[in-house]
Amino acid sequence: MVTTKHTLIALVEDKPGVLNRMASLFRRRSFNIESIAVGRSEVPHLSRMTIVVDGTTTMVEQVRKQLDKVVDVIKVSDITGDDMIARELALIKVKATSSTRSEIIEIVDIFRANIVDVASDSVTIEVTGDEDKINSLLNLLRGFGIKEISRTGRIAMARGASGSLPVEKKSPKAQAKGQKTSR
Amino acid sequence: MKMTGAQMICESLVREGVEVIFGILGGAILPLYDTLPQYPQLRHILVRHEQGAAHAADGYARATGKVGVCFATSGPGATNLVTGIANAHLDSVPVVAITGQVARPFIGKDAFQEVDITGITLPITKHNYLVLDVASLPSIFKEAFYLARSGRPGPVLIDVPRDVFIDQAEFHYPSKVDLPGYKPTLQGHPAQIKKAAKLINEAQRPLIIAGRGVIISGAYNELKQLAESAQIPVITTLLGISCFPESHVLSYGMLGMHGMAYANMAVDAADLIIAIGMRFDDRATAKVSGFAPHAHIIHIDIDPAEIGKNVRVDVPIVGDVKAVLQELNKLIISTEHIDWVQQLDDWRKEHPSTVIRDSEGLLPQFVIRKIYEVTQGEAIIVTGVGQNQMWAAQHYWYNKPNSLISAGGLGPMGFELPAAMGAKVGCPDETVWCIAGDGGFQMTIQELATIVQEKVAVKIAIMNNGYLGMVRQWQEMFYKKRYVATPLSGPDFVKIAEAYGFPGLRVKHKEEVVPAIEKAMEEQGPFLIDFMIEPEENVYPMVPPGAALAEVLEEPRKEVPAWSRRSTP
Ligand SMILES: Cc1ncc(C[n+]2csc(CCOP(=O)(O)OP(=O)(O)O)c2C)c(N)n1
Numbered sequence: 230m231v232t233t234k235h236t237l238i239a240l241v242e243d244k245p246g247v248l249n250r251m252a253s254l255f256r257r258r259s260f261n262i263e264s265i266a267v268g269r270s271e272v273p274h275l276s277r278m279t280i281v282v283d284g285t286t287t288m289v290e291q292v293r294k295q296l297d298k299v300v301d302v303i304k305v306s307d308i309t310g311d312d313m314i315a316r317e318l319a320l321i322k323v324k325a326t327s328s329t330r331s332e333i334i335e336i337v338d339i340f341r342a343n344i345v346d347v348a349s350d351s352v353t354i355e356v357t358g359d360e361d362k363i364n365s366l367l368n369l370l371r372g373f374g375i376k377e378i379s380r381t382g383r384i385a386m387a388r389g390a391s392g393s394l395p396v397e398k399k400s401p402k403a404q405a406k407g408q409k410t411s412r
Numbered sequence: 413m414k415m416t417g418a419q420m421i422c423e424s425l426v427r428e429g430v431e432v433i434f435g436i437l438g439g440a441i442l443p444l445y446d447t448l449p450q451y452p453q454l455r456h457i458l459v460r461h462e463q464g465a466a467h468a469a470d471g472y473a474r475a476t477g478k479v480g481v482c483f484a485t486s487g488p489g490a491t492n493l494v495t496g497i498a499n500a501h502l503d504s505v506p507v508v509a510i511t512g513q514v515a516r517p518f519i520g521k522d523a524f525q526e527v528d529i530t531g532i533t534l535p536i537t538k539h540n541y542l543v544l545d546v547a548s549l550p551s552i553f554k555e556a557f558y559l560a561r562s563g564r565p566g567p568v569l570i571d572v573p574r575d576v577f578i579d580q581a582e583f584h585y586p587s588k589v590d591l592p593g594y595k596p597t598l599q600g601h602p603a604q605i606k607k608a609a610k611l612i613n614e615a616q617r618p619l620i621i622a623g624r625g626v627i628i629s630g631a632y633n634e635l636k637q638l639a640e641s642a643q644i645p646v647i648t649t650l651l652g653i654s655c656f657p658e659s660h661v662l663s664y665g666m667l668g669m670h671g672m673a674y675a676n677m678a679v680d681a682a683d684l685i686i687a688i689g690m691r692f693d694d695r696a697t698a699k700v701s702g703f704a705p706h707a708h709i710i711h712i713d714i715d716p717a718e719i720g721k722n723v724r725v726d727v728p729i730v731g732d733v734k735a736v737l738q739e740l741n742k743l744i745i746s747t748e749h750i751d752w753v754q755q756l757d758d759w760r761k762e763h764p765s766t767v768i769r770d771s772e773g774l775l776p777q778f779v780i781r782k783i784y785e786v787t788q789g790e791a792i793i794v795t796g797v798g799q800n801q802m803w804a805a806q807h808y809w810y811n812k813p814n815s816l817i818s819a820g821g822l823g824p825m826g827f828e829l830p831a832a833m834g835a836k837v838g839c840p841d842e843t844v845w846c847i848a849g850d851g852g853f854q855m856t857i858q859e860l861a862t863i864v865q866e867k868v869a870v871k872i873a874i875m876n877n878g879y880l881g882m883v884r885q886w887q888e889m890f891y892k893k894r895y896v897a898t899p900l901s902g903p904d905f906v907k908i909a910e911a912y913g914f915p916g917l918r919v920k921h922k923e924e925v926v927p928a929i930e931k932a933m934e935e936q937g938p939f940l941i942d943f944m945i946e947p948e949e950n951v952y953p954m955v956p957p958g959a960a961l962a963e964v965l966e967e968p969r970k971e972v973p974a975w976s977r978r979s980t981p
């Protein structure tokens with residue numbers, strides 16, 4: 230069985246326990262969640278999550294349907310095959326001496342990243358992009374000595390006018406109509 | 413009007429049509445119990461263990477189609493409910509469980525009798541709530557009951573901290589729920605229904621496999637119409653039993669591990685499977701790769717997550733079984749499948765799975781058949797788990813809709829007595845027979861006190877084989893007869909009944925069976941019969957674990973040694 234990376238987008242109600250319920254469905258099937266990112270959506274009281282998991286298409290489709298059954302989940306879509314924009318943000322603290330600092334700044338510039346903090350023996354870099362970009366920046370910085378990395382995990386969205394979840398300008402009630410099919 | 417949380421809960425229960433609550437109190441839930449006398453329309457039945465409360469609510473719900481309700485206190489009360497909640501979840505039974513919780517300031521502090529019951533029951537409930545604000549009680553109750561009974565039914569748990577019962581707020585019961593994330597699909601997609609009809613109209617060897625979804629949606633007539641108009645044989649899952657009269661010429665019994673040989677052979681030979689309100693459980697399908705190898709599969713179910721979960725499906729239809737069948741039936745061309753039906757009849761003649769052999773000893777199959785005869789098939793049968801369950805499924809003929817109550821998905825021993833109690837409380841005018849295993853019966857035997865105190869006239873038939881019989885059967889067949897930890901002693905069950913305050917009889921011989929059952933039926937109150945059955949009687953047919961349905965083993969002749977049974981065709 231070939232496993233591939235899947236990007237799921239979920240629109241969920243902002244209620245305690247939602248994350249738990251969703252995580253529990255993955256845990257039960259021994260899925261390793263590669264990343265999960267949650268934040269407010271354009272609709273009040275609704276959050277949007279981006280979940281990246283590795284699995285076979287049928288297994289992921291099965292969990293997607295189970296996730297969709299969670300009462301506080303409005304809708305889940307697997308946008309893996311779609312044309313999507315995917316971004317991640319990383320903060321990277323790198324060792325820097327007076328002799329290496331300018332070289333680090335040069336690399337940061339090439340990657341259109343920013344230096345957000347400077348200390349006597351380190352700099353902290355902020356970078357946004359897809360995973361490949363962040364990974365290549367990390368590779369280049371490794372030689373200087375990385376002290377700390379913090380990554381947000383992927384957030385994603387389908388390209389084009391219509392989103393995967395057409396919720397703009399609609400109240401939660403209206404957008405749910407005809408969209409969610411469960412049980 | 414201002415009310416306390418406890419009053420709001422009682423008020424909500426009344427509005428939801430609740431009449432009976434099974435439960436046990438304790439410190440955390442005491443304020444709710446203290447309010448009960450203000451609501452005499454709510455009958456509370458004090459059980460002897462919270463597992464009994466959950467199973468009783470489950471049995472009540474299955475028998476009546478209404479939501480079953482149970483109460484428990486925080487901590488151990490709540491954890492004791494867990495088996496019953498999991499059982500209701502796996503078998504899609506509408507149950508609302510209300511648990512007391514420690515007061516809000518104590519939550520998260522490992523307070524006395526604090527457990528995270530919403531966390532524990534998260535994967536075994538359809539939904540659950542921890543109530544943090546008394547004002548949210550009415551909408552939570554409205555939602556909970558709606559969720560429990562609508563769509564694919566299931567259990568909902570509401571955890572209420574002690575101080576929320578006491579807090580006060582205005583009571584407004586909402587008329588509608590607001591659940592944007594929950595919209596069950598009821599109507600099937602017309603294009604899918606058309607595709608299904610085409611497959612059915614073209615099939616040479618169609619076969620209906622009907623499950624509990626037919627019972628839940630009350631689609632008895634629609635199913636019958638489909639079967640009769642195109643002359644399609646019907647088999648059922650364990651939980652589907654009694655959704656189609658077993659005396660019907662098109663009925664071919666149950667499929668699966670202990671299904672009828674001819675039903676399993678039919679699955680193997682069919683060119684079209686019409687699966688209705690069932691979920692392809694592994695006990696029903698046996699080895700999935702060998703399941704219905706020649707058939708297209710139509711799957712009708714209200715839960716989209718069931719589609720394609722275990723078995724590949726050609727035409728899925730998501731919707732309420734009754735609504736879908738009504739539409740589908742309009743497109744079915746009336747026809748016959750004479751050769752196919754003849755084939756099934758021949759198989760049934762050659763492999764008569766329900767024939768009871770002559771025996772000196774008392775056979776459980778014979779006992780079940782006699783219960784069928786004496787009750788004229790009009791009873792509600794509630795089973796335990798194990799051999800007794802399979803014999804009850806095989807040897808009683810279920811012609812009356814919704815007349816078998818059995819725990820399929822979880823299979824918890826000890827279900828029988830509390831579930832039978834719940835069924836009888838819900839249907840006081842029906843005869844309810846509890847078919848118990850001597851092992852399982854000892855797991856919830858304490859509910860005998862409840863049936864006596866509450867005057868619940870359940871008739872109990874213990875299939876006493878002195879073994880954890882189903883496991884012993886596996887040891888006999890697959891572990892070279894090493895009976896490790898399966899021989900089981902028990903008390904004198906007749907004396908137990910007497911000690912609890914109701915009569916019973918012990919039956920050792922065939923001739924005593926019918927008189928004993930008749931005696932039980934004449935008795936006004938509960939009655940217990942301890943049937944001393946053949947200790948090493950096995951359940952046949954059997955599809956060995958890991959085999960395909962077609963590899964079904966039938967009852968071997970007595971001279972065939974046990975070790976060779978696996979190779980019996
Ligand atoms: C709570 C629980 N524990 C263990 C099992 C495993 N199990 C399945 S059937 C069975 C034997 C049941 O014995 P008994 O109630 O006497 O019924 P019999 O099979 O003898 O009819 C056991 C132990 C179970 N299903 N449920």
Ligand SMILES: [Mg+2]
Binds near residue numbers: 879
């Ligand atoms: Mg036994």
